[in-house]
Amino acid sequence: MQIDVYEHGVFSWVDVTSTDIEKSRKFYSDMFGWEIPPGPEEFGGYSMASVNGRMVAGVSPSMDPSMPPLWSTYVDVASVDDTLDKVTANGGNVIVPAMDVGEAGRMAVFTDPDGAAIGL
Numbered sequence: 001m002q003i004d005v006y007e008h009g010v011f012s013w014v015d016v017t018s019t020d021i022e023k024s025r026k027f028y029s030d031m032f033g034w035e036i037p038p039g040p041e042e043f044g045g046y047s048m049a050s051v052n053g054r055m056v057a058g059v060s061p062s063m064d065p066s067m068p069p070l071w072s073t074y075v076d077v078a079s080v081d082d083t084l085d086k087v088t089a090n091g092g093n094v095i096v097p098a099m100d101v102g103e104a105g106r107m108a109v110f111t112d113p114d115g116a117a118i119g120l
Helices: 021-032 080-089
Strands: 011-018 047-051 054-061 070-075 093-100 106-111 117-119
Touching: 011 021, 021 047, 021 054, 070 117, 080 093, 080 106
Parallel strands: 011 054
Antiparallel strands: 011 070, 047 054, 093 106, 106 117
């Protein structure tokens, strides 16, 4: 199945943050057949994995050596900024403020009142 547009409120992206980016790139390439070229320096080495020319996930080096490797999920929203206003109004906490990510759009990360993290 190929999806070109995500409805708002639907999970739309995943990425893995790794303490050994080369090892992760090899592992997921071998496991799933992903093509994962090195990412541009201006994005800290964040790479886009693809299959048959379609992006499927991100692979990122950890920016904090004390942070364990982890997968992150992201939900599509109409407005990252408006959604963060709702997050704080409803008891959530913004972890990564809204920021532009090149031509990919805007992103942010927050936790719900119980501490579970999710990205936008």
